[in-house]
Amino acid sequence: xxxxxxxxxxxxxxxxxxxxxxxxxxxxxxxxxxxxxxxxxxxxxxxxxxxxxxxxxxxxxxxxxxxxxxxxxxxxxxxxxxxxxxxxxxxxxxxxxxxxxxxxxxxxxxxxxxxxxxxxxxxxxxxxxxxxxxxxxxxxxxxxxxxxxxxxxxxxxxxxxxxxxxxxxxxxxxxxxxxxxxxxxxxxxxxxxxxxxxxxxxxxxxxxxxxxxxxxxxxxxxxxxxxxxxxxxxxxxxxxxxxxxxxxxxxxxxxxxxxxxxxxxxxxxxxxxxxxxxxxxxxxxxxxxxxxxxxxxxxxxxxxxxxxxxxxxxxxxxxxxxxxxxxxxxxxxxxxxxxxxxxxxxxxxxxxxxxxxxxxxxxxxxxxxxxxxxxxxxxxxxxxxxxxxxxxxxxxxxxxxxxxxxxxxxxxxxxxxxxxxxxxxxxxxxxxxxxxxxxxxxxxxxxxxxxxxxxxxxxxxxxxxxxxxxxxxxxxxxxxxxxxxxxxxxxxxxxxxxxxxxxxxxxxxxxxxxxxxxxxxxxxxxxxxxxxxxxxxxxxxxxxxxxxxxxxxxxxxxxxxxxxxxxxxxxxxxxxxxxxxxxxxxxxxxxxxxxxxxxxxxxxxxxxxxxxxxxxxxxxxxxxxxxxxxxxxxxxxxxxxxxxxxxxx
RNA sequence: GGGCCCGUAGCUCAGCCAGGACAGAGCGCUGGCCUCCUAAGCCAGUGGUCGGGGGUUCAAAUCCCCCCGGGCCCGCCA
Numbered sequence: 211x212x213x214x215x216x217x218x219x220x221x222x223x224x225x226x227x228x229x230x231x232x233x234x235x236x237x238x239x240x241x242x243x244x245x246x247x248x249x250x251x252x253x254x255x256x257x258x259x260x261x262x263x264x265x266x267x268x269x270x271x272x273x274x275x276x277x278x279x280x281x282x283x284x285x286x287x288x289x290x291x292x293x294x295x296x297x298x299x300x301x302x303x304x305x306x307x308x309x310x311x312x313x314x315x316x317x318x319x320x321x322x323x324x325x326x327x328x329x330x331x332x333x334x335x336x337x338x339x340x341x342x343x344x345x346x347x348x349x350x351x352x353x354x355x356x357x358x359x360x361x362x363x364x365x366x367x368x369x370x371x372x373x374x375x376x377x378x379x380x381x382x383x384x385x386x387x388x389x390x391x392x393x394x395x396x397x398x399x400x401x402x403x404x405x406x407x408x409x410x411x412x413x414x415x416x417x418x419x420x421x422x423x424x425x426x427x428x429x430x431x432x433x434x435x436x437x438x439x440x441x442x443x444x445x446x447x448x449x450x451x452x453x454x455x456x457x458x459x460x461x462x463x464x465x466x467x468x469x470x471x472x473x474x475x476x477x478x479x480x481x482x483x484x485x486x487x488x489x490x491x492x493x494x495x496x497x498x499x500x501x502x503x504x505x506x507x508x509x510x511x512x513x514x515x516x517x518x519x520x521x522x523x524x525x526x527x528x529x530x531x532x533x534x535x536x537x538x539x540x541x542x543x544x545x546x547x548x549x550x551x552x553x554x555x556x557x558x559x560x561x562x563x564x565x566x567x568x569x570x571x572x573x574x575x576x577x578x579x580x581x582x583x584x585x586x587x588x589x590x591x592x593x594x595x596x597x598x599x600x601x602x603x604x605x606x607x608x609x610x611x612x613x614x615x616x617x618x619x620x621x622x623x624x625x626x627x628x629x630x631x632x633x634x635x636x637x638x639x640x641x642x643x644x645x646x647x648x649x650x651x652x653x654x655x656x657x658x659x660x661x662x663x664x665x666x667x668x669x670x671x672x673x674x675x676x677x678x679x680x681x682x683x684x685x686x687x688x689x690x691x692x693x694x695x696x697x698x699x700x701x702x703x704x705x706x707x708x709x710x711x712x713x714x715x716x717x718x719x720x721x722x723x724x725x726x727x728x729x730x731x732x733x734x735x736x737x738x739x740x741x742x743x744x745x746x747x748x749x750x751x752x753x754x755x756x757x758x759x760x761x762x763x764x765x766x767x768x769x770x771x772x773x774x775x776x777x778x779x780x781x782x783x784x785x786x787x788x789x790x791x792x793x794x795x796x797x798x799x800x801x802x803x804x805x806x807x808x809x810x811x812x813x814x815x816x817x818x819x820x821x822x823x824x825x826x827x828x829x830x831x832x833x834x835x836x837x838x839x840x841x842x843x844x845x846x847x848x849x850x851x852x853x854x855x856x857x858x859x
Numbered sequence: 860g861g862g863c864c865c866g867u868a869g870c871u872c873a874g875c876c877a878g879g880a881c882a883g884a885g886c887g888c889u890g891g892c893c894u895c896c897u898a899a900g901c902c903a904g905u906g907g908u909c910g911g912g913g914g915u916u917c918a919a920a921u922c923c924c925c926c927c928g929g930g931c932c933c934g935c936c937a
Contacts, residue, residue: 240877247880256879262917295880338937378937552935578862583933590935597937626863627932654864654930687899707899719872722864724930731871731886735899738872738885745899753896795876803873806884817892817901837896859899 216783226278251297258294323365341411387417407506714740766828
């Protein structure tokens with residue numbers, strides 16, 4: 211595949227320097243930067259560090275680069291020296307013919323493929339199947355999906371998976387409520403025109419709160435502790451709120467039934483235990499409840515442009531005896547132990563005996579200095595398994611199912627210790643390769659200003675709600691600009707803008723930083739936003755529509771030397787390497803930032819240099835090529851970010 | 860108590876891992892630009908002890924140490 215001239219140049223320069231100073235190519239690549247002032251050139255390298263070290267003088271390096279460029283037949287770059295820096299300038303009038311050839315062949319600019327393609331699993335989102343997705347899931351899904359897109363584009367074989375967490379208390383609570391109502395939840399939701407995940411979410415919240423109220427009342431009666439009164443009042447308020455949000459008859463039935471039952475928590479636990487054993491009718495019931503929620507979750511994911519290759523049910527792992535086998539293996543391991551009377555893995559001893567003697571391994575696990583962690587319990591005294599135990603079995607399964615070299619878990623930063631514990635436990639019982647190649651891709655949580663999010667009380671702002679708000683704002687704007695377009699087009703366009711806005715917001719802040727999500731700010735569709743990129747793309751498309759196909763042969767190369775055009779050309783050509791680096795660094799925000807910078811440059815240029823009315827055909831075609839190039843780059847970039855591209859808006 | 864993450868302009872953030880040539884965007888605020896290719900745009904102005912203090916270095920927002928502020932995590936929960 212023909213590489214773009216910029217990538218070719220950078221690769222040539224990188225290998226010339228790397229060979230000369232005997233350093234890793236990757237390291238040199240990271241050191242190559244941009245000169246502070248444009249006149250100096252387009253690439254820069256701080257040669258001083260190698261001259262000081264005696265590896266090579268600046269002049270020797272320049273010679274090496276020059277030789278390399280000649281060898282590679284690169285005739286569109288000029289190498290110069292500025293003190294201890296080496297600067298390289300791209301000669302636009304010569305590079306332009308390579309760009310034209312590239313555009314003739316390709317609709318989209320491709321990333322240079324990795325030299326080390328791997329089989330990768332990306333597990334992400336994995337929202338509990340008891341309520342609609344909220345903003346935290348939006349961040350998870352956007353990060354997971356964007357990473358997958360980037361890694362695929364870089365040439366890796368990526369398998370995306372959603373873990374359906376249906377074993378455990380939460381789903382049992384929702385199922386308990388559904389059982390009381392005696393309904394098929396999916397049919398019922400459809401009949402009533404309620405989104406299935408919202409319906410389950412409501413049942414879950416009502417059931418959970420009613421049970422809580424009951425237990426709390428009992429506690430107050432028994433202990434006479436008045437301080438619990440406030441808590442109770444709070445719960446009753448939540449309940450009142452929920453009462454208005456769902457079907458009256460169902461609320462009454464749940465209220466009546468749970469009020470009558472002696473010990474609802476015990477019944478929920480029994481339901482849970484029977485489900486884990488795979489006994490009917492609980493098996494069918496709980497599955498149905500989870501499936502219902504998933505129908506709704508999947509609809510939201512579809513809107514968000516997020517799809518999965520596989521859906522893994524936690525219950526399948528339990529029923530298929532994978533979890534049982536894991537425990538058997540663990541029992542044979544050197545680090546098996548009994549802890550508080552339960553079967554466990556002795557992580558402290560493993561850390562002490564193995565990791566302290568193996569600094570490499572210790573580094574892989576990134577152990578904190580004063581690291582202390584209790585043994586990991588594998589099974590409760592009543593024989594049921596714990597979440598982390600099942601997760602260990604799941605991790606092994608993920609590696610097997612895709613013959614994966616690496617598994618990425620996109621999970622919130624609050625799970626850091628749990629994920630570390632999981633990896634250590636796996637290593638302790640012999641799954642060292644899996645433990646080392648399991649990567650916790652952690653991100654900070656999304657909060658809303660003010661209230662804390664609480665899904666158990668149905669007090670969440672769902673992703674669907676936010677999307678609808680964004681869409682409504684976009685709709686007004688689209689309608690204003692396109693009064694004659696059919697309603698369907700306006701609606702679709704508004705939807706795509708809403709997706710662009712939310713996905714961009716979720717990706718532009720780097721993962722370790724918390725996002726305080728402000729609805730008003732997300733509704734601002736101006737600069738530094740997804741819609742701004744969509745707009746820039748639409749603008750470029752519009753120009754090309756009016757101009758017609760670019761006549762590459764008519765380009766007068768000299769006209770591309772105009773400083774503004776040259777700058778735009780070079781910046782656009784940085785796309786493939788920028789995206790490749792974003793993929794390698796697992797840092798999609800790098801791509802987002804780059805695209806904004808390019809869009810700024812394009813819009814600024816657009817304002818002062820007309821394309822269609824340019825009288826000189828040689829210059830006009832050069833500009834048209836630039837528009838086409840920028841359009842392709844932003845289009846490719848938006849594809850990678852999973853943001854819909856719009857020809858008009 | 861211990862550990863992890865974050866702290867850059869009034870606000871939201873990029874740059875830090877891989878130290879380099881004057882610290883960058885957007886929002887906001889002030890003023891200007893549509894008989895002309897999409898004004899969701901553009902131009903000009905405004906704004907910073909890079910949380911604080913030490914250290915390493917020819918060179919520190921970037922690396923190391925200490926301190927301060929905010930968040931999170933330390934269950935037979937998931």
